[in-house]
Amino acid sequence: MSPPPAPTRPEQSSRGVLVRYATAATLARIADGSAATALILLALERTDSAAIGGLLAAATTLPHLVAALLSRSSRA
Incomplete structure (x- = not known):
């Protein structure tokens, strides 16, 4: 039986991968x-409406909130 082929790349340190x-x-x-934010x-700027800005802010954070709630409920 022949030995396995040598790796083509040297092994990377775990610290380099972590960085x-x-x-x-x-x-x-x-x-x-x-x-x-942009x-x-x-x-x-386009609408001069703080309500639209607030709704957009809520819409951009909603996926993060839902994901956190679903993750927490699956562990319970």
């Missing part, structure tokens, strides 16, 4: 928050 993951997660979180400001 890349944390960097990507941080950038994604910043982009998500910035997009929501949409709300755009709605306020």
Whole structure:
């Protein structure tokens, strides 16, 4: 029986993987928050209605709230 082929890439340290993951997660979180803020400001500028801005803010946070509630209820 022949030995398994040698890996083509050297093994990465777990710290390097964690740093890349944390960097990507941080950038994604910043982009998500910035997009929501930009949409709300755009709605306020176009409509001059705080009610529309408030509804849009609620609509952008609703998926996060629903996901948290569903996650919590599935563990109970």
